[in-house]
Amino acid sequence: KNHEDLRSNEKCGSVGSCTTVNYNSRRICKLEGSSVSIPGFYSDPSNSKLLVWYKVIRNVDEAGASAVLAYDLDHVEHIDIDHTTSTLKIDDLKKNNSGEYILTFKICHRCKLPDSPGVILEVTEVKVTVVPSAEVSEGQKVRLTCTTSCPLTDSTIYVWYFNNQTLDLPKNQNKHIIFNPVSSHHAGYYSCAVATPLRVNSSIKVLTVKPGGRSITILNIMKLIVLLLIPPIGFKLNLMMRRKTEQSGNGTSKQVNLMPETFRLKARNPSAEAESDEQQEDTM
Template structure:
């Protein structure tokens, strides 16, 4: 009767180079086996450096590699719709996004200028500012509500004053009106 060794391996590829590292069950890494011959690798507190291919090997006589599973760890990002620069009274939707699929009942935490926002309802991946005002201008970040919430990088929302836009538009209109009057006066003068 031969002894079978069970191991998980982390495979990192860079171009044609490949590095293989055995995963030892310690610290953030746990192995779990069940009676149905299922073998699980659990990595707690994922980091971007954990992105790699993971292969399970049951070795009796080194029977060759089996396909592994690829893990891509990405961070959260804040996205603004329609954009990060808006005018007062517009509607702005902030979305906390990740390339990893999350369940619909995931709770999120939103931060404004590094302070958690206190919202009356359960927070989801969207934060709607409708209508947006100059008080909403600032830095936003988000996190998924877990034991070890990792926050996204801050993104800045810029809100232009509606009055400032009207003053600029009124000044441009007045200039156009004066140019028409001057042109009309010159035309009549030469006639």
């Protein structure tokens, strides 16, 4: 990039010599756990020993700003590449590394700084966002996005996981997942990561898909069919039970009616029984 577009105000040392400090970029976005190198370019090599990096502390309630030596922070080192470039490197970035960094002449610790811009470093995490929400109905359009609080480079590649399994997505759809329409088999646990050697993962997002639209209509139709079938089935069962009861009743009455008939037949032939008895006595 053209450093002239990002030129800072002139810095002047105690010896009266002045130099101009430039930066590659005014704003840098980096992931937690990664590293960053912030180069500063100055015009006068004779001032190289007088320039140091500071983290700026700007208070909205007070005029001006104070500064903390960047070297006092964790995982920070100062690298002099040549006589016109000074680079600040920070490893294993944390959220508290976010802030403004400036290359300027040595000043006292926590002294006031002139209101000149430095480089804004923003350290971000990765998370999954769901639009319209993480709880939707079948048939809706759902968009899942692997997001950061600041924009990464356009060439960033994202990796998606569904129920702890890696998803194979087309290259033009690696930052977003779109379901249109969404269905019940899309429900589950989603997470994403930025494809770097560190593989910074997001937390898990749960997508819940409720029955809706067409599914509810089908369910209502099935309920209606069941309700319509209940009366004829009940009538048929009742009819079968009545027929069975009638058949059982008819069989019992025949058995009961036969018994009196037998008794009556025996009562009508007493003389025959007497003759039979007399014949048996004569024989004896």
